[in-house]
Amino acid sequence: MKKQQQLYKGSLNTIIMKLLEQQGKMYGYEITQKVKEITRGEMNITEGALYPALHKMEADGFLDVEMDRVDGRIRKYYKLTESGVKETVSRMEELENFIRNMQNIVTGPNLKLEM
Amino acid sequence: MQLTSNQINHIDYVLRNDYSFEYFDDLRIELLDHISTDVEAEMKNNEILFADALTRVLFKWKDEISWDRTSKYDSVPKMVSKLWKKLDWKYNYCIVPLTALLCFGSMLYRKEDWVTYVMYSIGCIGLVLGFYLMNLFSKNRFNTVLSIYAEDQIKIYVGVLVFALFVNLSINYSDGDLLSQPALFIIVHTTFVFVMRTFIMRKNIKIENQLLKVM
Numbered sequence A: 001m002k003k004q005q006q007l008y009k010g011s012l013n014t015i016i017m018k019l020l021e022q023q024g025k026m027y028g029y030e031i032t033q034k035v036k037e038i039t040r041g042e043m044n045i046t047e048g049a050l051y052p053a054l055h056k057m058e059a060d061g062f063l064d065v066e067m068d069r070v071d072g073r074i075r076k077y078y079k080l081t082e083s084g085v086k087e088t089v090s091r092m093e094e095l096e097n098f099i100r101n102m103q104n105i106v107t108g109p110n111l112k113l114e115m
Numbered sequence B: 001m002q003l004t005s006n007q008i009n010h011i012d013y014v015l016r017n018d019y020s021f022e023y024f025d026d027l028r029i030e031l032l033d034h035i036s037t038d039v040e041a042e043m044k045n046n047e048i049l050f051a052d053a054l055t056r057v058l059f060k061w062k063d064e065i066s067w068d069r070t071s072k073y074d075s076v077p078k079m080v081s082k083l084w085k086k087l088d089w090k091y092n093y094c095i096v097p098l099t100a101l102l103c104f105g106s107m108l109y110r111k112e113d114w115v116t117y118v119m120y121s122i123g124c125i126g127l128v129l130g131f132y133l134m135n136l137f138s139k140n141r142f143n144t145v146l147s148i149y150a151e152d153q154i155k156i157y158v159g160v161l162v163f164a165l166f167v168n169l170s171i172n173y174s175d176g177d178l179l180s181q182p183a184l185f186i187i188v189h190t191t192f193v194f195v196m197r198t199f200i201m202r203k204n205i206k207i208e209n210q211l212l213k214v215m
Helices: A002-009 A012-023 A028-038 A047-059 A082-107 B005-017 B025-046 B050-065 B078-093 B095-108 B113-139 B145-151 B154-175 B184-214
Strands: A025-027 A063-070 A073-080
Touching (some): A028 A047, A047 A063, A063 B184, B078 B145
């Protein structure tokens, strides 16, 4: 499980952006729970990884913020900016290529890896 | 299970006083919501009391919200120092080669008077931006991670720029030669610092507007 977490780590920003593309806007806690739900608990985004990633993407102009008052406290929602949407498309293409190549390497007839 | 306003205020108090989030309004608000939601879930799922749930949640967060003693920014929570270090690369360190390049370029044309006027114009732009930033900070209604980063040593920078311009002007005036520019590097570098910090403050305006909407 730990090794799998390492594999996910490199794609954290892409995962967050893809989720925001699908859901429109999300807050930090919601992102961690959604990822846990989709991966059936296999991927656990720690707060220590999530917020630096969100804040960096916000500073880079890929994310916009919106605040609302919910249950007596203020909730900060993140959503993609226009450049964020473009960046998501290009990152998803990169990720799909990567997955395809890995699949070819692992299952290819000439490069069958012994497990 | 929804937290009462007293319980939310207690978490806010802990964040302000035990973990130095007093001066980061935007981040404190965000963490307050996340921790509160997490505490509610712990109380519901494990059927425990508020105090126990809060201890569990804060334990999860401990590394991120404690001070980062090994960092250059050692008196702020780790999650702040992480972001500031990333901003350093984007807004601070990149200025040095840019300044060096411009100063070196100006050396190639140093025999021509127009270079001096261009340099003074850059200095004036820097001065205007410096005072603009100081004005922005004096009117600031919220302290955010970005605004505190951009405000760091701003008065010293403005002072240094004024002094550098004064030194250059005095030398040019006293020897009647426009070509000597001893404080050129300082003038250009400080101006670039102000340009970058103006960019940061432009981003901060959005966050401030959102905070104004809800507070």
